[in-house]
Amino acid sequence: MKAPPFTYHRPDSLDEALALLGEHGDDAKVLAGGQSLIPLMGLRMGRPEHVVDIGRIPGLADITLHDDGSVSLGALVRHEQAKTSDVIAEHAPLIAETMPWVAHRAIRTRGTVLGSIAHGDPAAEMPAVVLATGATLVASSASGRREIPAGAFFQGYLDTALRPDEILTEVTFPAWPSEAVGSVVEVARRHGDYALVGLITRLEISANDIITNAALSYFGAASTAVRTPAAEDVLLGARATADTFARAAQIAMSELNPPADIHGTTAYRKHLAGTLTRRGLDAAFAKTGASA
Numbered sequence: 001m002k003a004p005p006f007t008y009h010r011p012d013s014l015d016e017a018l019a020l021l022g023e024h025g026d027d028a029k030v031l032a033g034g035q036s037l038i039p040l041m042g043l044r045m046g047r048p049e050h051v052v053d054i055g056r057i058p059g060l061a062d063i064t065l066h067d068d069g070s071v072s073l074g075a076l077v078r079h080e081q082a083k084t085s086d087v088i089a090e091h092a093p094l095i096a097e098t099m100p101w102v103a104h105r106a107i108r109t110r111g112t113v114l115g116s117i118a119h120g121d122p123a124a125e126m127p128a129v130v131l132a133t134g135a136t137l138v139a140s141s142a143s144g145r146r147e148i149p150a151g152a153f154f155q156g157y158l159d160t161a162l163r164p165d166e167i168l169t170e171v172t173f174p175a176w177p178s179e180a181v182g183s184v185v186e187v188a189r190r191h192g193d194y195a196l197v198g199l200i201t202r203l204e205i206s207a208n209d210i211i212t213n214a215a216l217s218y219f220g221a222a223s224t225a226v227r228t229p230a231a232e233d234v235l236l237g238a239r240a241t242a243d244t245f246a247r248a249a250q251i252a253m254s255e256l257n258p259p260a261d262i263h264g265t266t267a268y269r270k271h272l273a274g275t276l277t278r279r280g281l282d283a284a285f286a287k288t289g290a291s292a
Ligand SMILES: Cc1cc2nc3c(=O)[nH]c(=O)nc-3n(C[C@H](O)[C@H](O)[C@H](O)COP(=O)(O)OP(=O)(O)OC[C@H]3O[C@@H](n4cnc5c(N)ncnc54)[C@H](O)[C@@H]3O)c2cc1C
Pocket: 029, 030, 031, 032, 033, 034, 035, 036, 037, 038, 039, 075, 101, 102, 103, 104, 107, 110, 111, 112, 113, 114, 115, 116, 118, 119, 121, 123, 124, 125, 126, 162, 166, 167, 168, 169, 192, 193, 194, 195
C-alpha cells in the first residue's frame, strides 16, 4: 500500500528540525532510518501530515566513550555501525551482543539504535537493553534538553515519554563494571524476526559467586519492555546456582502476563519466559568462567 499524502521536510541542522517539530509536533513524525515508520505509513497505521527527515543532519552519528567509561550514541547511529564499533564491543558489550539479533543486515544498515528506542516496540531488543543497563535518554526540543531515566521512558505500546516536539538525540549507557556479565536470549520464528519472547540479562557477580546486582529485562512479554523486580530480588545476594536460577525463573513467570496474538498464547509466552530466564542466567554466568 502507499502512504497517505504528507509534507516532507529535510532540515540541515538540529535547530531547524526542532523548530519544525515545535511548529507541527502533534501532526509530525521524525524520520530516522525509516525501517518502522515507512511500513507503518504504508499500512496506514500512521498518518503524519509532516515527516521531518533527520537523516542529513551532521553530528548525530557519533559513538562517544566518556572518561568515566560510559558510552553515548547519537540519533543517527545505525544498528550496523553499533554492531561493528570497537568502542561498543569493549565498553558496552551487551549492545554488541544484541545487535546480531536485531532484524537483518539490510535493515540494520538503515535502522538506527535510537529510532528503535524511540519507537518503543515491545518486541524489539534495544528497549530491553536500555532498561537492563539503566541507560539515560536525552530528549531535545526548541526549548532545551532534558534527561529521562530508562525506567521512566517506556510508557505503553509504542508510547514513550518523548513529547511530540522532541527528538531523542542521545542515549548514554553507564560504564560496564569488570564484575558485570550479560546475555541475550530470544525465541523468534526465524532469525532476524521480532522475538516471540526475549530476555536481556545483566548480572554483577562477586569472586565467591554471590550475585550483587541483577537485571532481567524481557521483550515480547508485555506492552513495553519490562523488568521483573521480584525475580531480580530472588537473585540479589544469592549464590549463582542452578537452583537459584530455577527459582528466579519461576517467579519471573508469575510476574509476567504476556499478551496473546496470532504467534503465541499467553501460556506459551509465559513458558518461553521461564525457559529463557534459566537459559539467560546460565549464559551470563558462564561468562565468569564458572557454571551453575
Ligand atoms: C522486516 C523487519 C524486521 C525487523 N526486525 C526487528 C527486530 O528483530 N528487532 C528490532 O529491534 N527491530 C526490528 N525491526 C525494526 C528496525 O530495527 C528499525 O530500524 C527500528 O525499529 C526503528 O529504527 P529507524 O531508525 O528505522 O526508525 P524510523 O522507522 O525512522 O522511526 C520509527 C519511529 O521512531 C520515531 N523516531 C525515530 N528516531 C527518532 C528520534 N531520534 N527521536 C524521536 N523519534 C524518533 C519515528 O518518528 C517513528 O515513530 C525490523 C524491521 C523490519 C522492516
